[in-house]
Amino acid sequence: MRAKSLFLQHGRQFGTLIVLILLSAALWALSPHFMSLSNWLNIAQQTAINAIIAAGMTFVIISAGIDLSVGSILALSGVVMAGALQAGVPVPLAILLCLAVGSLCGSANGLLIARGKLPPFIATLGMMSVARGAALIFSDGRPVSGFTPGFRAIANGEFLAIPVPVWIMAAVYLLAHLVLNRTTLGRYTYAIGGNEEATLLSGVNVRRYKTLVYSLAGLLSGLAAVLLTARLNSAQPIAGINYELDAIAATVIGGTSLLGGEGHILGTLIGAFIMGVLRNGLNLLGVSSFVQQTVIGAVIIIAVLLDMAMKKRRS
Amino acid sequence: MKKVPVLIVILGLFISCGQRRQEQAAPAVALVMKTLNNPFFMDMQQGAEEAAKTLQLPLIVQAAERELDVEKQMQIIENLIQRKVAAICLTPAGSREVIPAILKANQAGIPVLILDTRVDSAALAEAGGEVATFIGSDNFDGGRIAGERIIEKLGGEGRVAILEGIPGHETGDSRLRGFHHAAGQAKGIRIVASQTANWERDQGYNVFQNILQSHPDVQAVFGCNDMMALGAVEAIAAAGRTADILVVGFDAITDAREAIAAGRMEASIAQNPREMGRLAVENAARLIRGEKIPVYIPVRIELVQK
Numbered sequence: 001m002r003a004k005s006l007f008l009q010h011g012r013q014f015g016t017l018i019v020l021i022l023l024s025a026a027l028w029a030l031s032p033h034f035m036s037l038s039n040w041l042n043i044a045q046q047t048a049i050n051a052i053i054a055a056g057m058t059f060v061i062i063s064a065g066i067d068l069s070v071g072s073i074l075a076l077s078g079v080v081m082a083g084a085l086q087a088g089v090p091v092p093l094a095i096l097l098c099l100a101v102g103s104l105c106g107s108a109n110g111l112l113i114a115r116g117k118l119p120p121f122i123a124t125l126g127m128m129s130v131a132r133g134a135a136l137i138f139s140d141g142r143p144v145s146g147f148t149p150g151f152r153a154i155a156n157g158e159f160l161a162i163p164v165p166v167w168i169m170a171a172v173y174l175l176a177h178l179v180l181n182r183t184t185l186g187r188y189t190y191a192i193g194g195n196e197e198a199t200l201l202s203g204v205n206v207r208r209y210k211t212l213v214y215s216l217a218g219l220l221s222g223l224a225a226v227l228l229t230a231r232l233n234s235a236q237p238i239a240g241i242n243y244e245l246d247a248i249a250a251t252v253i254g255g256t257s258l259l260g261g262e263g264h265i266l267g268t269l270i271g272a273f274i275m276g277v278l279r280n281g282l283n284l285l286g287v288s289s290f291v292q293q294t295v296i297g298a299v300i301i302i303a304v305l306l307d308m309a310m311k312k313r314r315s
Numbered sequence: 316m317k318k319v320p321v322l323i324v325i326l327g328l329f330i331s332c333g334q335r336r337q338e339q340a341a342p343a344v345a346l347v348m349k350t351l352n353n354p355f356f357m358d359m360q361q362g363a364e365e366a367a368k369t370l371q372l373p374l375i376v377q378a379a380e381r382e383l384d385v386e387k388q389m390q391i392i393e394n395l396i397q398r399k400v401a402a403i404c405l406t407p408a409g410s411r412e413v414i415p416a417i418l419k420a421n422q423a424g425i426p427v428l429i430l431d432t433r434v435d436s437a438a439l440a441e442a443g444g445e446v447a448t449f450i451g452s453d454n455f456d457g458g459r460i461a462g463e464r465i466i467e468k469l470g471g472e473g474r475v476a477i478l479e480g481i482p483g484h485e486t487g488d489s490r491l492r493g494f495h496h497a498a499g500q501a502k503g504i505r506i507v508a509s510q511t512a513n514w515e516r517d518q519g520y521n522v523f524q525n526i527l528q529s530h531p532d533v534q535a536v537f538g539c540n541d542m543m544a545l546g547a548v549e550a551i552a553a554a555g556r557t558a559d560i561l562v563v564g565f566d567a568i569t570d571a572r573e574a575i576a577a578g579r580m581e582a583s584i585a586q587n588p589r590e591m592g593r594l595a596v597e598n599a600a601r602l603i604r605g606e607k608i609p610v611y612i613p614v615r616i617e618l619v620q621k
Contacts, residue, residue: 031398039397046390141511142483145411146438156415232385232412233442238481241381283394286343286375289351293380 015310016254016270019303023274027281034284041163047276048165049231051269052224053243054250055176056106056217058268061251062180063213064193064260065120069109069127070221070247071240076135077101078225082144082235091151099222105131106218110211124214128244135237145234155230165227169269172220176265189213193260250275253303274303342401343373344599346592347391349408349432350382353542354568355588356406359430362592363404370600375400382514383481385412392416396423401603402447404428404595410435410485418444426602430591432486447602450594450612454486457584457616458493458539461563464582464618465504465535468561472503473534476526478519478543479511487514487539490565494537507533512543519546527554535561541571541583548579567619575621582620590614 028035053070060067081098085091105127112123157164180186188209191199200206224243229235254271256263278299282292346363348356360376367374375395379387385408395403396419403420405427407413413434420427426447433449465475477494480487491509498504508526512518519538523546526533538544544564551560557579564571567585574580591614598608 033398036397042393042397046393049386140482143409143412146441152415228386231415232389232409233415234385234409234412236383236385236409236412238383239386241384279390280394280397283377283391284398286377286398288376289378289380 015307016267016274016303019253019299019306020270020274020277023277023281023299027277027284031281031284034281039280039284041166043273043276043280044166044169045163046280047272048169049224049227050243050246050250050275051169051272052172052220052227053217054247054254054268054272055172055265056220057244057247057251058176058254058256058263058265059180059189059213060120060217061248061256061258062193062260062263063189063210064196065113065210065213066248066258067106067109067124067214067217068121068244069105069124069131070217070224071243072128072131072135073102073105073218073221074225074228074240074243075235075237076105076131076138077222078229078235078239079135079139079144079237081225082147082229083138085147085151086144091148094151095226098226099219102222102225103215103219106215106221107211109218110214113214114207114210132237139235139237141237143234143236145232147230147233152230152233155227165231168223168227172223173265173269180265185209185212190261193262195261246275249300253300253307255307271303274299342603343375343398344402344404344596344603345375345377345395345398345400346404346595347388347395348376348378348406349388350380351376351378353382354570355540355566355586358568359406359588359592362589362594363596364592366593366596370596372596372600374596379408383408383484385409388413389416392420396420396425400425402426402428402599404430404450404599406430407432407434411438414439414442414444417446418442421445426599428595428599428602430595431586431588432484435485448598448608448610448612450591450598450614452586452614452616454489455493455496457565457586458490458495458537459497460493460616460618461490461537461565461582461584462494462497464620465537465561465563466497466501468581469504469534471501474505474507474530474532476507476523476530476533476536477509478522478536478538478547479509480514480539480543482511490539512538512546514540514542516542516546519543520550521546523547524550524553527551527556533560535563535581538562538564540564541566541568544580544583545570545574548574552579572619575619578621582618585617585619587614587616 057067077098080101081094084094084097109124109127112118113120154164159167188204192206228239250271251268253274254267278296350356363374377391388408403425410433417427421444429446429449431451434446479491498506507530510522512522536547538547541564544562548562551557561581563581564583567583571580571583594612601608
């Protein structure tokens with residue numbers, strides 16, 4: 001039983017990985033600039049922010065939920081941190097504050113869903129607007145910019161020739177993989193998504209774990225805000241619009257079912273890379289942004305179709 | 316076996332997207348705009364393409380999907396650096412946010428020409444970055460001319476509303492300052508409302524409709540771009556007051572010129588994006604040839620009226 005489910009899990013990732021490899025091969029053939037170490041580091045850096053948000057989204061979607069508020073939470077935690085930095089708060093404290101704001105918004109989502117019994121779509125739709133508005137109020141609608149080189153190093157620094165954001169992304173995925181597969185939080189996330197009623201009846205504190213899942217998504221949005229703010233040397237109250245859609249796309253391409261109960265974190269990472277590689281490749285080829293949107297949409301659909309077809313054959 | 320056709324489709328998609336670009340091995344000039352779905356930038360693109368054709372220079376035009384998506388614009392620039400373009404002509408989506416991307420181009424030895432929206436020069440200097448030139452109009456001056464037009468038509472006194480762009484953006488802020496400068500000269504002019512409509516037409520409509528509720532006696536409105544001004548034109552028409560509220564916009568896009576000709580709008584400020592596009596490519600070509608170019612290349616501004 002366990003062996004079979006493991007096989008299935010890896011089978012799913014295998015499908016997305018094929019899409020990624022094919023895409024890369026096609027782009028390699030088409031652009032002389034695609035297959036270089038510097039371009040891959042470039043892609044990894046550009047993928048990091050979406051990938052980090054998508055890691056949280058994967059937990060939420062596995063638990064049969066959805067989080068539309070991640071982009072707004074990113075904007076709010078970003079401007080709060082930027083305000084703190086400009087007020088002279090030391091960098092580590094400001095980052096903690098940013099993560100705290102993100103987690104708090106996520107917990108609010110979680111409480112509304114787990115205790116208030118609101119559907120996740122509604123609760124996070126509300127939070128999407130509340131957090132966006134709060135970000136605009138806090139910053140008076142203006143971008144907050146200009147930080148110390150120490151803070152900016154989070155985005156443009158390197159460690160062992162690899163950009164810091166890529167290390168952060170790797171660490172997030174390693175931890176997320178461990179949490180999802182080795183801890184009770186991970187097990188119950190799958191269980192709640194698979195059958196919430198049964199999980200509740202078997203004595204699991206479903207409310208608590210649901211709240212935790214949304215808090216985690218908020219926390220990771222906060223972390224993404226740190227990276228984005230350092231990258232642009234500016235926190236914008238209008239940052240992160242449509243990021244929830246990118247994160248959901250990466251998760252779904254990665255083989256996580258929107259019905260909940262199944263999915264794999266490394267699939268999401270591959271999904272995020274598929275989107276990053278596509279955007280990068282289409283830029284390198286000089287394709288217009290109108291065509292880019294169409295192609296990205298088509299690839300999302302094709303990737304999921306392919307994934308479903310492979311899953312059907314295996315089962 | 317089912318997946319084979321799917322794979323063929325994916326490959327086909329890419330080959331068809333890329334085929335035309337294969338021959339572009341010569342050093343290319345890139346034009347990075349804020350968005351492709353605003354007539355202003357479409358005109359800019361046209362000007363650039365005409366110049367590139369004359370000069371026989373490969374031109375790559377890229378833009379973010381949304382006008383203020385600085386992160387997407389940064390990704391585009393990073394990718395163009397990988398593509399090893401010879402020069403980047405850039406319309407910054409954010410005067411400061413774009414600086415890290417300029418630094419990256421600097422490090423790669425690719426000259427950056429700024430169009431339309433200025434980069435925050437103090438922040439750029441502090442970051443140690445540099446740009447080759449600024450090609451654009453004086454937005455402050457444009458705002459001042461718009462203000463003077465309204466003052467003249469109102470005979471020096473009246474109640475005026477303003478539709479602002481997104482706060483914190485150099486273009487809109489300068490236009491606004493220019494307008495306030497002109498309004499400050501006329502004692503009888505009172506600004507009764509000044510609200511942002513985020514550069515957009517539908518928001519221009521809604522915001523001005525709300526302003527009409529609270530200030531039904533408003534006599535003129537200045538939109539910091541034509542999209543918002545045209546939204547106000549529609550809101551005014553819906554209220555049946557086209558005859559008694561003056562609308563002055565900015566950019567003189569085709570729709571605005573038509574509204575002016577039809578008497579639904581008073582005036583607009585023409586910035587000539589097409590010339591910006593042309594000058595950008597021509598000066599990029601001069602840079603590639605190793606020539607020097609001026610640090611500021613002004614593009615003329617004019618009042619478009621009936």
